[in-house]
Amino acid sequence: MPESLDHGDVKAMSAHLQLSPGELLLVPGAVALVLARWLPLRLRGPLTVAAPTVVVVGAGAVLGVLGLRWQMVPVLAGAAVALPFAVAPLLRRRTGRVARRAPWWLALPGSVVCLALIAAGPAAAWALPTPVFPEPSGRFAIGTGVLELTDPERPETATAAPEDRRTVVAQFWYPARKDGKDSKDTGHARYLGRTEHEARVVSDALADYAGLPGILLDGLPRAHTHAAYDVPVADGGERFPVVLFSPGLGGVRTQNTAWAEELAGHGYVVVGIDHPYDSAAVVLADGRTIRTKVSATGDAAEDEKRAAGWTAVRAADLSFVRTQLARIHSSEIAGPLTGHLDTSRVVAAGHSLGGAAALQAARQDPRFAAVIDLDGAPHDPAPQPFPQPVLALTQAIGPDTDREYIPRLTRVLGLGTATSYRLTVPGAAHLTFTDAPLYLPPLPSLVGSLDRTAGPRITAAASLAFLDSTLRDTPGYPATALSAYGTLVVHHPGRSPKSGP
Structure with missing residues (x-):
């Protein structure tokens, strides 16, 4: 989280997007997993390590503390599909084998589908949110x-x-x-x-x-x-x-x-x-x-x-x-x-x-x-x-x-x-x-x-x-x-x- 983004900023963003803090971690982490495929190998390593961590932390907060909302199911599905494709090249590299990526014409449709699934989560949360009631303005x-x-x-x-x-x-x-x-x-x-x-x-x-x-x-x-x-x-x-x-x-x-x-x-x-x-x-x-x-x-x-x-x-x-x-x-x-x-x-x-x-x-x-x-x-x-x-x-x-x-x-x-x-x-x-x-x-x-x-x-x-x-x-x-x-x-x-x- 950037240092300039304080707790009040996160709370305001969470309310505007109709997402909890845990869900705010989960969504960008899932997006990062999908985008990792398109980065050079030297940049993919740190991102591929960080993104699953963010997804796991976000998913843990959603599942263990708040309970899973149906709106987050497509986000988890998109992350789950993208994860093996992002991690596999790194595993091959660590074992000494040549790191290979799927050809772009095959990877592109999969990435688009995963991003669409991930985007569907926040869209559904915004359209059908948990209601947040306006603060009463009276003196009582x-x-x-x-x-x-x-x-x-x-x-x-x-x-x-x-x-x-x-x-x-x-x-x-x-x-x-x-x-x-x-x-x-x-x-x-x-x-x-x-x-x-x-x-x-x-x-x-x-x-x-x-x-x-x-x-x-x-x-x-x-x-x-x-x-x-x-x-x-x-x-x-x-x-x-x-x-x-x-x-x-x-x-x-x-x-x-x-x-x-x-x-x-x-x-x-x-x-x-x-x-x-x-x-x-x-x-x-x-x-x-x-x-x-x-x-x-x-x-x-x-x-x-x-x-x-x-x-x-x-x-x-x-x-x-x-x-x-x-x-x-x-x-x-x-x-x-x-x-x-x-x-x-x-x-x-x-x-x-x-x-x-x-x-x-x-x-x-x-x-x-x-x-x-x-x-x-x-x-x-x-x-x-x-x-x-x-x-x-x-x-x-x-x-x-x-x-x-x-x-x-x-x-x-x-x-x-x-x-x-x-x-x-x-x-x-x-x-x-x-x-x-x-x-x-x-x-x-x-x-x-x-x-x-x-x-x-x-x-x-x-x-x-x-x-x-x-x-x-x-x-x-x-x-x-x-x-x-x-x-x-x-x-x-x-x-x-x-x-x-």
């Missing part, structure tokens, strides 16, 4: 915890057992105390679950729901977030507003972790909800895993009917968790958030179908103070006036966008008796408003044309501008802040929608 550290909540009054309609009651799993992200401890003291929470087993179960289920081989998302169970489990709430005795979040169809409670952590760092408690039989996989405390039962038929009328049913169940889940907040605040349900929840300032939020559920929950439950809809088309069969302000973030509208989406959303927002905002983010796709840009290939049709962190950052910044104005009476007109992120339409009660601040 981030705590997290998981609760399993059962509604004794509501039967589980997805099963035939009459004794089954509706159970949801809720994960809380909350403002925690910054006590100067190193992250190793408590350990940062895994991205998709409380344990490695749960994270792998959920990752495999998400891949299966998307119709992908599970190995393509194997970086998700490896990922850790900035939150730590069950750490003390921030000092000061403050009561924090709460944002309840419903994920997209087949989504899971952690799918907007970057957004949740940014909001928590700025003084909000965010509660992500797993909806059993809808979320891709829900792992319960007793070890059972509930897989999704939702599916589309391809018939527009039938699918809309099903979507309305799923939305109604989710809206009821949001209201149920809203009720449980009082029990958590009063210590009836024990946990670090006792005495720290402002149950008069609770927001219903969601992505996609979860956004539709948030709109319906607010219409049905006036206890909600506001709504955040992340690119969700309404599915309420009986929309009516509602008193809460709404922030609706939408993807860039193009020829492939559902033509009924914006008109339907506009009609619902027009029913509100408070000022609402619809912000269309340029370069955004449907998954831009989730964590997906952090780990899926950067294809515009999939995650939009913004960079990997821009989608989560804009989603959080717009949400904070709206929440601070709506719940905390922050000075300034929220439309001014929101219009910095895209095309804004303001819905004033009783007036036609107006573009701009």
